[in-house]
Amino acid sequence: MDFGPFLLLALMEGMVMAAVLALTAVGLSLVFGVMRVVNVAHGEFFMLGAVIAWFVTYYMPGPPAVGFAVALVVCPLIVGGIAALSDTLILKRLKYDPEATIVATIGLSYIFQQAALTFYGPDARPVLAPFDLRIQLPWFGYSGYKIAVVFAALAVLLAVWVLMTRTRAGLIMRATQLDRNTARAFGINVDRVYAAVFALGAGLAAVAAVLIVPIQQAHYLMGHDPLLLSFIVVIIGGLGSLRGTLVAALVIGLSDGVISVFFSPTLAKIMATLLVAMVLVFRPQGLFGAKP
Amino acid sequence: MTKLIGMTPSRRSLLKGMAATASALALPGFVQAQSSAPIKLGFQLHRTGIGAAYGRWYERTTQAALKVMNDQGGINGRPVEVIFEDDGTDPKRGAEVVEKLASQAGCDAIFGPLFSHVVIGSAPRAGELQVPYLVCSEGFHVASGKLNRWTMQPGITDVRAQVTAMAPWVSQNLGKKVTMVFPDYAFGHDHRDYFTAAIAAQGGEVIKHIAIPPTETSFTRYLPQIPKETEVLYHVMVGPAVLTFVKELGEFYGTGARPEIFGFIDSLEAVDTASPGLEFLEGTHFWEGDCRVKQADASEHETFYRAAVGVDDNGASISDGKDVATYAHMFSCWETLFMIKAGMEAAGYQSTADRQKFVEAIEAMTTIPASQAHPQGDKVFNGKTHQVFGHQFISKVEGGKLMRVHTTSIEDGMYPDAVDYTTMSF
Numbered sequence: 106m107d108f109g110p111f112l113l114l115a116l117m118e119g120m121v122m123a124a125v126l127a128l129t130a131v132g133l134s135l136v137f138g139v140m141r142v143v144n145v146a147h148g149e150f151f152m153l154g155a156v157i158a159w160f161v162t163y164y165m166p167g168p169p170a171v172g173f174a175v176a177l178v179v180c181p182l183i184v185g186g187i188a189a190l191s192d193t194l195i196l197k198r199l200k201y202d203p204e205a206t207i208v209a210t211i212g213l214s215y216i217f218q219q220a221a222l223t224f225y226g227p228d229a230r231p232v233l234a235p236f237d238l239r240i241q242l243p244w245f246g247y248s249g250y251k252i253a254v255v256f257a258a259l260a261v262l263l264a265v266w267v268l269m270t271r272t273r274a275g276l277i278m279r280a281t282q283l284d285r286n287t288a289r290a291f292g293i294n295v296d297r298v299y300a301a302v303f304a305l306g307a308g309l310a311a312v313a314a315v316l317i318v319p320i321q322q323a324h325y326l327m328g329h330d331p332l333l334l335s336f337i338v339v340i341i342g343g344l345g346s347l348r349g350t351l352v353a354a355l356v357i358g359l360s361d362g363v364i365s366v367f368f369s370p371t372l373a374k375i376m377a378t379l380l381v382a383m384v385l386v387f388r389p390q391g392l393f394g395a396k397p
Numbered sequence: 398m399t400k401l402i403g404m405t406p407s408r409r410s411l412l413k414g415m416a417a418t419a420s421a422l423a424l425p426g427f428v429q430a431q432s433s434a435p436i437k438l439g440f441q442l443h444r445t446g447i448g449a450a451y452g453r454w455y456e457r458t459t460q461a462a463l464k465v466m467n468d469q470g471g472i473n474g475r476p477v478e479v480i481f482e483d484d485g486t487d488p489k490r491g492a493e494v495v496e497k498l499a500s501q502a503g504c505d506a507i508f509g510p511l512f513s514h515v516v517i518g519s520a521p522r523a524g525e526l527q528v529p530y531l532v533c534s535e536g537f538h539v540a541s542g543k544l545n546r547w548t549m550q551p552g553i554t555d556v557r558a559q560v561t562a563m564a565p566w567v568s569q570n571l572g573k574k575v576t577m578v579f580p581d582y583a584f585g586h587d588h589r590d591y592f593t594a595a596i597a598a599q600g601g602e603v604i605k606h607i608a609i610p611p612t613e614t615s616f617t618r619y620l621p622q623i624p625k626e627t628e629v630l631y632h633v634m635v636g637p638a639v640l641t642f643v644k645e646l647g648e649f650y651g652t653g654a655r656p657e658i659f660g661f662i663d664s665l666e667a668v669d670t671a672s673p674g675l676e677f678l679e680g681t682h683f684w685e686g687d688c689r690v691k692q693a694d695a696s697e698h699e700t701f702y703r704a705a706v707g708v709d710d711n712g713a714s715i716s717d718g719k720d721v722a723t724y725a726h727m728f729s730c731w732e733t734l735f736m737i738k739a740g741m742e743a744a745g746y747q748s749t750a751d752r753q754k755f756v757e758a759i760e761a762m763t764t765i766p767a768s769q770a771h772p773q774g775d776k777v778f779n780g781k782t783h784q785v786f787g788h789q790f791i792s793k794v795e796g797g798k799l800m801r802v803h804t805t806s807i808e809d810g811m812y813p814d815a816v817d818y819t820t821m822s823f
Contacts (some may be wrong), residue, residue, distance in 0.1 A: 111621050118618050227449030230636030233673060239651050245621070246651020321614045324637050330614070365618040370610075 111366060119362020121251045121320075124258035126315045127354035129331050130338040131347060132309035138345035139282040139302045142201055142319035145210040148308055148332025149217035150188060154311025155232075155323040156225045162232050169233035171178070173319070176232075180315050181308035187217075188307030189300045197296060214328070221325040234319035254316045257297045261312055262351070269347065280300055282345065310335075333365060337377050341384050343394025352392060435476045436746075438737065439507040441519065446486030447611060447636045448512045450667040454727045455509060456531065461705040462731040465769075467577060471736045473656035473746065480504060488518025495519050499528040504509045505741075505749055506597030508552075508733050509533055511726065512635075513583035513598075520544040527823060529756050531737065533729035535559070535686075537587040540784035542816025546823050549783040551759060552733030553686065553726065555588035558810030563659075566596035566803055571657040571682070572628025573601035578619070580635050581608035588633050588661075598659055603631075611636045620649045622655075640668045647677035658682070662689070662792075662799075666723040669713070671797035678794045682802070685790045686725035687773045690798050701732060702772035711798070728773045735770035736762075753823050760819055777807050781817040786810055 127274050133147050158176040165172035191213055199205040238249030269275035280288045281298045289295050310331070321327065342349030358378055364373035384391060410463050439689055443452035461477050471477050484491040491510060498735035500503045506529035510516050521537075523530035524545030525677050531549050532539065537557040539550040568574070575596055579585035585608065593603045605624050609616065611638070623630060634642045641666055658681040668680060688695075689712035691703065706727070707715045714720035736759065744751055744758035760780035767775040776787040792799040 114617070114621055118615075122615075222445060227445040228453075228667075229640075231640055231672070237673065239648060241651045241653060243653075246648050246653060248645075248648045321641055322638060324614075327614070362618065366621055370613070370618065 107244075110242070112363070113242075113354075114245060114247075115252040115363040115366035116359065117247060117251070117362075118366065119359035120255050121358075122362055123355050123358020124255045125317050125360050126334055126338055127351055128258050128261060128313035128316070129310045130335040130342070130350045130354050131262065132306035132313075133335045133358065134339045134345065134347060134350040135278075135309070136303055136306035137339065138347070139278055140201060140299050141203070141308070142196065142206045142303075143203070143210070144303075144306065145332070146191070146214040146217060147205060147210075147219075147335060148328030148330075149214040150307035150328075151186050151310040151314045152221060152323075152325065152328035153187065153217055153329045154184050154314030155318040155327060156221050157183055157311075158315045158318050159225070159230055159232050159323040170235035173232075173235040173315075177312070177315050177386065184311035185304035185308035189304040192300045192303040193296075197299070201299075212385075218325060218328070219394070225325060227325065229322040229324035231322045232318045248320070251320060257316055258313070265309070266347075288365070334377070337381050339344075339391075340381050341391055343391025346391065346393040349391050349393030399632040418720040428801040433475070435478045436472050436478060436741070437502065437504045438479050438734075439495075439502060439504035440479050440481045440509040441484050441491060441494050441498070441507055441515075442481045443486040443507055443515070444481075444483035446484075448486035448515075450637070451511050451723045451726060453485075454484075454667070454723045455511065455730050458706050458727040459509070459734060461707070465705060466734065466738060467696060469684045472741050476725075477734075477738075484510065484515060484519070486512050486515055488515050489566035491515040491519035495522045495528070495530070496526065499523070499526045503749070504528070505746070505752070506531065506737060506755070508737065509730065511535070511729075513538060513587075516548075517543070517583060520548045529752055531733050533726070533733055535726070536584050537591065538583060540779070540782040540815060542782075542818070546783075546818045546821045547756060549756070549759060549815045551736040551778055551783075551785045552731075553729035553760070553785070554787045554789065555784055556584065556786075557591040557812055558786055559661075559684060559686075559789055559800050560588060561595045561812055562805040562810035563601050563791070564592060564601070565809070566791055566805075567629060567631070567659055568596055568599040568601040571659055573599075574626055574628040575601060575603045575631050576607065576623050576627040576629070576656070577603050577797065578607045578609065578623075578632045578634070580611040580633070582611055584635065585611075585633065592631065609634070609642075614641065615644045616642045617649060620646065627656040630656045630658045631660070632658070632664055633648065634664040639666070640672065643668075643678070644674040646674075647674055650677060660684070662725045664684070666725060668719050669719070669721050670794055670799060671752050678792060679797070682791055682793050683799060684725075685792050685799065685801070687728045688722050688790055688792060688799065688801050689722065689724040690792075690800065691802050696767065696772070698767060698769050698772040701769055702728070706731075732771050732773065739770075756823070775807070779814065781819055782814050803821065 129151055136142055136144050145227055161176040161179055162172035165175055195209050196206055199209055234250040240247045240249050277293055277298055281295055285295055298301045338353045342353030361373040364376055442456055443449060459479055463477060467476055482493045482494045482498055495507060498507050508531040510519060510532050510545050511534050513534060515534060516532050516534045517538055520530055524547050530547050533553055535553055535556055537555045538544055539548055540555055579588045579590060589606055596603060607619050609619055661684045691710040708722050711714050712722050712724050740755050740759040744754040746755050762778045765771055765776040765778060774788045776785050778785045789805040790801050791803040792801045
């Protein structure tokens with residue numbers, strides 16, 4: 106294949122990856138920004154979103170589009186609920202101590218993974234895309250659904266931005282992020298905000314998973330890669346900065362797509378990890394993070 | 398404190414009691430007659446991990462074969478028990494499972510693993526523990542001499558034989574310039590190395606090798622590497638994402654021009670060929686180890702086997718039409734179990750002290766006719782390389798179903814011996 110079409114395919118694949126990565130990483134970034142908590146179970150929330158989407162689409166009668174639309178609404182709610190429960194029952198009791206939270210979320214990730222293995226099984230199962238459109242370019246064919254994923258992710262990210270900057274709920278979240286004690290002094294129920302933010306972070310990962318599951322398949326081990334990549338993105342972008350996360354997701358997603366297609370996916374992962382190392386050495390706060 | 402005479406034991410009587418109990422326990426319990434003690438076989442099962450789809454069917458096939466065998470009287474009149482242990486399709490855990498089955502459960506022999514990296518990681522432990530290890534794997538590693546004299550593959554043919562048998566048909570019917578897409582680990586490397594050699598011997602050439610990690614979930618990024626001059630796209634893929642691989646292959650070519658496609662059914666094991674997105678496979682060809690769709694000339698043995706395991710004429714579970722079988726591989730469990738019976742009966746197997754005699758008995762086997770015990774077809778066992786040779790099938794997708802178009806002879810897949818295990822010590 107010639108260089109031009111090669112690059113086009115690489116960029117298209119990169120955009121899809123960047124879109125899903127942005128959604129997942131924004132969830133992680135929000136949780137860290139507001140709660141100062143490292144959520145190692147974030148990848149498993151992603152996986153739960155995909156697995157629940159399979160259950161919903163499997164048991165929902167009618168055309169695949171209906172099941173998919175229902176999954177898109179129901180899965181983030183269920184996964185968000187599980188997350189809120191985890192926060193109230195476990196993380197709150199630990200008083201959000203950094204080391205204890207990491208250990209607790211590692212434990213949670215094992216529980217979710219094994220629960221998925223027990224109730225869903227070890228197989229990868231496909232979920233039908235809501236529509237079956239193939240775009241035929243002169244050099245290769247491409248799935249129309251993948252292109253739709255990019256736009257859907259953009260829409261959700263826009264909604265998150267509107268929520269954070271234009272609504273009262275967003276104002277409360279940002280206030281809690283800025284100074285927890287002062288927020289409490291102003292009468293904000295910080296515990297409830299934390300549960301809500303944790304739920305929102307998990308819900309965003311679940312949305313990303315529902316969007317990606319017709320392209321890949323739902324598998325109980327699928328949470329590992331998104332977790333790793335989300336951490337890379339959040340560190341490079343700067344912990345607590347949503348703008349940084351978006352920029353970093355775009356950079357990582359596109360570079361992964363291009364390097365994967367022109368060289369190899371392993372090299373792409375090496376480059377991404379190298380970038381994290383560079384950032385940690387020369388600019389530890391990330392691209393847009395607040396100086397430590 | 399008052400000492401109650403006669404009630405508190407003195408130290409002397411306590412020590413005497415302990416000595417008596419210890420010597421009583423050291424005596425053997427009543428010795429059960431050898432003929433009624435069951436034969437215990439361990440099965441190293443891929444219940445979870447990337448091989449889970451195969452593991453599910455391997456277990457069902459083994460349970461079916463076990464029932465048939467026990468109904469017919471077992472081995473030497475002794476009932477047979479199979480103990481299944483999950484190795485998570487992981488090499489390290491595989492070695493631990495071998496240890497557990499041999500040492501803790503006291504199994505007479507172990508069989509069952511499929512994925513090549515697990516076999517290579519577990520076989521050395523079986524060699525160290527001196528337990529017969531019969532793999533159901535397809536990898537060339539047994540016949541390559543890499544493993545040990547305790548490891549054998551008497552139930553399924555190996556990749557080198559398969560690709561050697563395929564090369565003439567591919568070069569005569571599809572094309573001579575081949576691009577290979579394969580998983581980047583032992584099994585895939587066998588495909589890469591031996592098909593490249595086999596097609597070169599036919600006057601063809603592999604113009605590009607594309608290696609994909611078996612844990613990969615997104616395949617479109619590899620497909621632009623397929624050169625324009627490709628006449629035949631050769632694909633074999635394993636792991637949970639095989640359906641995604643084949644779908645993305647279809648999306649990539651779309652309605653545009655595409656090369657001839659020759660795949661190994663591994664890329665679609667446990668996946669329905671009529672799945673949405675796989676329409677582009679119509680008219681393409683696949684290697685099959687055992688025909689998934691019941692062919693018109695299916696033997697009575699094949700019919701019996703199919704019914705015993707619970708597979709319908711389309712290759713799916715009788716109880717769930719969406720649960721498609723790993724039909725090209727699972728017969729290995731059935732045939733291996735019956736090979737174990739044949740070997741134990743030929744060796745006059747009584748206990749684990751006879752393990753070496755059992756291995757030697759199997760090494761002495763040569764031609765194996767098709768029968769209820771060998772429903773996939775007749776075979777030839779090479780005692781020196783510990784590898785069995787059999788027929789391979791080529792099928793074409795017609796109307797969404799795989800219909801056989803060619804059967805190879807056993808000689809088509811033969812290659813020079815790479816090892817003679819019979820000269821090695823145990």
